[in-house]
Amino acid sequence: MYILSISCYYHDASATLVKDGVVVAAAEEERFTRKKHDVSFPINAINYCLEDQNITIKDIDYVGFYEKPFLKFERMLYQHLECFPKSYRTFLSKLPSWFNEKLRIVKTVRKKLKYKKDILFIQHHLAHAASAFLASPFKESAIVTIDGVGEWTTTSYGFGKENNINLMKEIRFPHSIGLLYSTVTAYLGFSVNNSEYKVMGLAGYGDMNRKTNLYYKKLLEVVEVKKDGSYRFDMKYFKYHYSNKMPSRKFCELFGGPILKPGAEITKRHKDIAAAVQLVTEDILIKILNHVHKETKLENIVLAGGVALNSVFNGKILDSTPFKKIWIQPNASDGGTSLGVSLYIYNVILGKERKYIMENAYLGPSYSDKEVKEFLDKKNIKYSTFKNDEELIKKTAKLIHENNVVSWFHGRLEWGPRALGARSILANPCNPNAKEVLNAKVKHREKFRPFAPVVCDDDALKYFKCDNPIPKPTDFMLMVYPILNKWHKKIPSVTHVDGSGRLQTIRKYQNLLYYNLIKEFGKLSGIPILINTSFNIRGEPIVCTPKDAYKCMMGTGIDYLVIGRFLIKREDNPKDMWDSEKYAND
Numbered sequence: 001m002y003i004l005s006i007s008c009y010y011h012d013a014s015a016t017l018v019k020d021g022v023v024v025a026a027a028e029e030e031r032f033t034r035k036k037h038d039v040s041f042p043i044n045a046i047n048y049c050l051e052d053q054n055i056t057i058k059d060i061d062y063v064g065f066y067e068k069p070f071l072k073f074e075r076m077l078y079q080h081l082e083c084f085p086k087s088y089r090t091f092l093s094k095l096p097s098w099f100n101e102k103l104r105i106v107k108t109v110r111k112k113l114k115y116k117k118d119i120l121f122i123q124h125h126l127a128h129a130a131s132a133f134l135a136s137p138f139k140e141s142a143i144v145t146i147d148g149v150g151e152w153t154t155t156s157y158g159f160g161k162e163n164n165i166n167l168m169k170e171i172r173f174p175h176s177i178g179l180l181y182s183t184v185t186a187y188l189g190f191s192v193n194n195s196e197y198k199v200m201g202l203a204g205y206g207d208m209n210r211k212t213n214l215y216y217k218k219l220l221e222v223v224e225v226k227k228d229g230s231y232r233f234d235m236k237y238f239k240y241h242y243s244n245k246m247p248s249r250k251f252c253e254l255f256g257g258p259i260l261k262p263g264a265e266i267t268k269r270h271k272d273i274a275a276a277v278q279l280v281t282e283d284i285l286i287k288i289l290n291h292v293h294k295e296t297k298l299e300n301i302v303l304a305g306g307v308a309l310n311s312v313f314n315g316k317i318l319d320s321t322p323f324k325k326i327w328i329q330p331n332a333s334d335g336g337t338s339l340g341v342s343l344y345i346y347n348v349i350l351g352k353e354r355k356y357i358m359e360n361a362y363l364g365p366s367y368s369d370k371e372v373k374e375f376l377d378k379k380n381i382k383y384s385t386f387k388n389d390e391e392l393i394k395k396t397a398k399l400i401h402e403n404n405v406v407s408w409f410h411g412r413l414e415w416g417p418r419a420l421g422a423r424s425i426l427a428n429p430c431n432p433n434a435k436e437v438l439n440a441k442v443k444h445r446e447k448f449r450p451f452a453p454v455v456c457d458d459d460a461l462k463y464f465k466c467d468n469p470i471p472k473p474t475d476f477m478l479m480v481y482p483i484l485n486k487w488h489k490k491i492p493s494v495t496h497v498d499g500s501g502r503l504q505t506i507r508k509y510q511n512l513l514y515y516n517l518i519k520e521f522g523k524l525s526g527i528p529i530l531i532n533t534s535f536n537i538r539g540e541p542i543v544c545t546p547k548d549a550y551k552c553m554m555g556t557g558i559d560y561l562v563i564g565r566f567l568i569k570r571e572d573n574p575k576d577m578w579d580s581e582k583y584a585n586d
């Protein structure tokens, strides 16, 4: 039995294919169209899923969709009427996409896919909840979902048992932690639904002391938080319920100035505001989690929704709540809901036993050495061939140790926003200039943002103050932990200003080549850790195909590309060099 599910038309369109209860293929549309956060109908991701299994749409038994569009439209209408006439313009501007796309999803699926069987619509937070619980290793777990907004819901909690999910309570729009975080993101001049993680990084530079951070106190005037973590906003500080803008004039007055222009200088005030929203978010989430534990009395917790990507908070959960185990899927935001929908249909609606645990994030397309070679030869690209894996690992580790920036393309593309060793850029964390080199050559990102370290799971506790045993979400780069003091100066480019690191752990069974490469690098440097950053041009999604990978290397200052069994040196191919910075749009 095949179940194909779709999320689209809001942000991060994606498709997931489940075969007999097992996720066999999943990908975001942006990886194929090369348009970051592409929201359009994910026809490329769907085609990939079908091709991967060598099937056609006729083989699909159910198609699922990640929300109930009419319920969401009802909320839009209600919101408009509540806020009329302020809402008039925004409402009108949104109508065409509702009438042309969002309310016509059944017709679109039938027409574009030529699909004739059932289409099932799953409520948005149920899809989030299912993506977390049904892919987790837990038979029983508490569930918390927190995002910007689904149909009406912005936060919900409940529990999952075997193949059932029961969401017990919810908080409704316009009160939303996700939207509060996005409001501050917009206020600090960053792009909403894209750069929330920059605010999280900036918070580390601000005053994280609740007693002394002035803006923390101000933010508590905006948000009323009850003992159980439920919260209400004073909506005069916001505009998102009636316009495309987020902070209101009152918000700007309270926080001491206008919305920061993109790229303008970030001052101590801005850093403290970032810290304040991180602190308030953590206060609310810890209260919610403690309350959920009290209500469910369960030891396990799974999280989903965009806020579940707040890795700084995630690293504190097991320490600050009675929960003993945690699981978050790598694509916890809206992009990951198609996976939840497929599993929900199989396990809950059809009542079938659970057969799937997500052990790694490698669910996207892969390319054989034959395909890679064909591409390289056709394009007249100069390359050399590794004799075997041992040579590949030894040479690559040496290149990284010699402070080269090496792009790494192996196996199936990652599911979710993080590069986890299938499409990664790797560098030497012991090199004190690595951060500057990576920024100058490839990433061109804000100076305050550190790079992430990757370490084999059996080495992690030597370098990081992780929960022990190391939680599985750490494999997906979803937990920030303190780096032990004695290593701060030895791995400066991956140590954040507050001494933390957003590490990825890799286990042998997940990706042997990547695991062995890190170990081999450890033999050369004495520290088995690499810098791992996503393999992409600034403003573009992570690379998908060999063509994307080669283009990315040639347009940036990446020194080498290790792709399958092949090694390509940028300098050997001057004819294809170009400057991606001229075209960067982030």
Ligand SMILES: [Fe+2]
Pocket (backbone or CB within 6 Å): 124, 128, 147, 148, 149, 150, 305, 306, 333, 334
């Ligand atoms: Fe969501």
